[in-house]
Amino acid sequence: MSAPSHDDTPILSATPVRALLRRAPLCVPPQLPIRAAAQRMREHGVSSVLIAEEGALRGIVTDRDLRNRVLAAGLDPARPVIEIATTALQTVDIGDAAFDALLLMARHNIHHVPVTEGGRVVGLISSTDLQQRQSDSAVVLAHALHQQDTVEDLRRVTQRVGALQRQLVAAGASAHAIGRVVSALTDALTMRLLQLAERELGPPPVPYAWVAAGSQGRNEQTAQSDQDNCLVLDDAYDEARHGAYFAALARWVCDGLHACGYVYCPGEMMATTPQWRLPRARWQELFRSWIETPDPKALMLTCVFFDQRFVAGERGLLETLRAEVLARTPGQRIFLAHMVANALTHTPPLNWLGRIQTLRDGEHAGAIDLKHSGIVPIVDLARVYALAGGIAAVNTRERLLRGADSGEISPDRARDLVDALEFLSTLRVRHQARQLEAGHAANNHLRPAELSALERRHLKDAFAVVKDLQSVLEKRYLAGRF
Known part of the structure; x- marks a missing residue:
């Protein structure tokens, strides 16, 4: 091709x-x-x-x-x-x-x-x-990834993902579609790294599931993302006999992802961290403790693991674990209240007059953080709806739509959030495409002055929708609790 x-x-x-x-x-x-x-x-x-x-x-x-x-x-x-x-x-x-x-x-x-x-x-x-x-750039890139035999060669291929994202933006693809394409390519890269690791280290001593979390897990990556991942190991795993193998496997893959532009997670939510490389039964115990005896700080750090998606290995290891988790979360009001409290740590940048407030200091003064002030709050809301409703979907858009089906959010409000998510995400990928086109590193900081008056009104409306739904969940779960 x-x-x-x-x-x-x-x-x-x-x-x-x-x-x-x-x-x-x-x-x-x-x-x-x-x-x-x-x-x-x-x-x-x-x-x-x-x-x-x-x-x-x-x-x-x-x-x-x-x-x-x-x-x-x-x-x-x-x-x-x-x-x-x-x-x-x-x-x-x-x-x-x-x-x-x-x-x-x-x-x-x-x-x-x-x-x-x-x-x-x-x-x-x-x-x-x-x-x-249509042109099948994603398939071409994925095929190229699977043909490479060194991390350096893989790095050269993944450098083309930014160009693909720019092409998709220019073609008018939705931000939802772009996230799925980029995530699919990260999956393909991860699979190839696992194949190369097994070629070097030998076959795994027990079955495993390599699991994506965070934006990759939700199929919402852009060309510039850090990595969030973990390993779910078969319960036959024995640390003394098998630990060194899976430590080396995790290091091989996470180092390879980093070399290819998917930088290490700042919070070390990666399979290279021993506590995120566990047998399925231990993962089950962890999730049970997070749900039944929640600790606010622990949940703030680990909420990314409620966005898990299978990438490679033994699918059943993750599927049975997620089924057990989703059977426990509905009705756990204390747990859900802590998740809501965590969600409210990211709020839209609207002042008390309802006007957009930009960052005042630092490198990005005069800009807004589209990711942490706009997109992350919607991701957090959708996660709460999914966990409250026992909804298996991991993608934010799908969680919102399923949340409406289950009654966790009204259909009208779900559509409002879906539209707000798509608008904010589109601003983000267009902003990143312009930066990449100019030869700069992509980031999430957009200056409202770059937008038209109509876009600024839509931006304020999108933030208002998010703020309103945050207020609804706060009243539902936190009124009189803390």
């Missing part, structure tokens, strides 16, 4: 997967000989075939598999085709946006994705299908 000159993500966001399907998928039974499967691919003029049995999808075989797993390996082509199939499949639903398929390919470095409807396979789309609809 050649690198594109622009990115039309808005087009893919509005295009359903069903619009990309051209023909019924070619399916063969698992026991069909490899040679016969290859002949059918040639007859139908396709580069891949799905393996299915009684309507259930079992795997996929591509031209590359025939080359690498049969010809190069000298495998007998009379063997059953299932023996060379990729069986750990990623799929998309026919009603999903084509953009979701692009992200899936970028995150996992794959070029073919089966399409399902009601659990039944109905088609197959490829990166070529997406390329014909």
